[in-house]
Amino acid sequence: MNVLWIMADQLRWDYLSCYGATHMETPNLDWLASQGVRFNKAYVQSPICGPSRMSYYTGRYVRSHGSTLNGAPLRVGEPTLGEHLRDHGVKYSLVGKTHMTPDTAGMKRLGIDPTGTIGALMSECGFEVVLRDDGENPTAHPGRKSAAYEAYLRRHGMEGDNLWEEWANTGVTPDGDLVSGWMLENSAYPARVSRDHSETAWLTTCGIDYIAAQGDQPWLCHLSYIKPHWPYMAPAPYNDMYSADDLPPVNRHPAEQDTDHPLLREWLKSRISRNFSRDEIRDTVGPVYMGLIKELDDQLGRLFAFLRETGRMDDTMIVFCADHGDNMGDHWMGEKDLFYDCSARVPLLIYDPRQQADATRGTASDALVEAIDLAPTFLDAFDAPAKPHILEGRSLRPILHGTPAPWRDFCVSEYDYATRPARRVNGIDQADARLVMIFDGRWKYVHVEQMRPLLYDLETDPDEIVDLGGDPRFAAQIDRMKALHFEWSRQHHTRITRDPAAVETATDRGAPPGVLIAYANRSEVDSDGRIFPTHVQQ
Incomplete structure (x- = not known):
């Protein structure tokens, strides 16, 4: 058994046709869904990149691993999936993005050389790095996150001082002018880099090359794509493959702007929210976001064809997911903040080649699934010992194999908003800038420290328009959800040095x-x- 773990950055679940999208088609991901199980209620542990990914890579809640902010290092000593798999003889490799920040201060304190074998693994969240590329400007991060892609572009005849910025993140107007992909108004122009050399195409080729080079040692390859995350700039023909007429209706209501909730009120005043609330911005950016998704699906078609042709479909579990979604103007917001389904709910498709999974091929599951469920699922796939004292998720094998088992009653997601302007405007100390979502399949409750909670009923209000958190008629539901939050908070989250047998x-x-x-x-x-x-x- 091997595992190909594919992750897309900032990909909404409802922009895939296998999830019912009608405004665009993703036939290759639809094919993957037809070969495995589509999870309809999968939620990430945080709606922003870094904390979400650290939960994926550790199998632990954000409160447990402590990397609560983008750029907050994963502390030295926090066990990762790579350590668990290497103990079982599995090669654990990275091709693409992680958003990992190393705990250099911790390594210095403990005398660990960050360039040594142990330090290098700690610096890269346990991965053996084939290549890492976080899709970031190398001027701000010299010699690091885009170095491999820069070298690739240079080998293919592209020149400049900052090739990522000057080619991948630069558009070309009809008059031949070069414009920055950072500016949303330029999103519709084709990227200067061609489709054959885009980040998505390049990462796909790197993933194929990695798999082709593997021998008998079992492996897990994390093929982690940068797109459709911003900057929203796509190569031709994906830049204008869709128009504003192809976009689904925006999900927002004027009543949301009249909210009496202090946090929501200030969030809507941010520059990001104001700009994505403008129709002209969404009408420009949205079609390009769709184009980037279509490009990803096309490249996955190339990858899946390789797996079929080489027989790797017979011995490789394929998992496709996202680290979070994108508000894209819904609820008068941009980016991926807060816990609306467009942000915290993600696509999750799993193909298990084992015969025991034959009965569930092409099916869908409504089980409440969390991102941290993947780590124990991977250990299970390699027949490695379970580690329930460390990994806080649950193996998905019972669902994949159609064998009923007790399951969770609610999902948890967390958000540290200490660096957001809304925190200071509301006079909230950074220690209290904490949000926790509890979702039981119908009711979505958000604990907001020092403020009233948010509450949405997704049965009567699937668009999450009406916040019931301040309505006294729903006090009983709030108390019930608050009790679930308390139940989760009372669990052990840090007793990881003694396994159950030792206890x-x-x-x-x-x-x-x-x-x-x-x-x-x-x-x-x-x-x-x-x-x-x-x-x-x-």
Whole structure:
């Protein structure tokens, strides 16, 4: 068994035709769904890149691994999926993006060389890096996150001081002028780089090359795409493949702008929200976002064809997911903040080649699934020992194999908004800038520290327009959801150095050897089977 773990950045679940989208078609992802299970209610542990990915890569909630902000290092010593798999002889490799920030201060404190074998793995979230590319401007991150792609472009005849910026993130107007992809108004222009050399095409080729080079050692390859994350700039013909007429209706209502909730009110005043609330911006950016998704689907078609032609479909589990979605003007917002379904809910498709999964091929599951479920699923796929004291998710094998098992009653997602302007405007200390979503399949409750909660009923209001958190008629539901939040908060989240078997052994053993606590006399010691010091008579 091998695993190909594909992740797209900032991809909405409802822009894939296998999830019912009618405004565009994604036939290759539809094909993957037809070969496996489509999960309809999959939620990430945080709606922003870094914390979400750290939860994927550790199998742990954000409150547990502690990397709550973009750019916040994953602390030294936090166990990753790579460590668990390497212990079982599995090669754990990266091709693409992780958003990982190393804990250089922690490594320095402990005397760990970040360039050594252990330090390098810690710096890259446990991955053996084939190549890492986070799709970021190398001027701001010299020699790091786009170095491999820069070298590739240069080998193919492109020149400049900053090839990522000057080719991948530069558009060409009909008059031949070069314009920046950072400016939303330029999104419709074709990228200067051709479709054959775009980041998406390049990463696909790198993924294929990696798989082709593998021998008998079992492997997990994390093929992590940068797009359709901003900058929203696509190569021809994907830049103008769609128009504003192809966009689905925007999901927003004027009543949302009249909210009495202090946090939402300030969020809507941000530059990002104001710009994506403008029809002309959404009408320009949205079609390009669709084009980037179409480009990704086309490249995945090339990848899947390679797997079929080489027989790798027979021994490779394929998982497709996203790290979060994109508001794209819904709820008068841009980016991916907060917990609306366009942001916190993600596509999740899993193809399991094992015969036991034949009965579920082409089916859909409405089970409440969390991103942290993938890590234990991967250990399970490699027949590695379960680690429930570390991994907080649950293996999806019972769902993939159609074998009923007890499942969770609610999902959790978290957001640290300490760096957002809405925090300061509302006078919230950074220690209290914490949001927690509890979703039970119908009711979506958001705990907002020092403010009233948010509450949405997705059965009567699937578009999440009406916030019921301030309506006294729903006090009972708020209390019930608050109790679920408290239930989750009471669980162990940091007892990771003793596995369940060790805890049971310690329970059976009682006090450590050589320690006799509160025994009245020698007979009590003997009856417990304890060892009494031989040099003592009584």
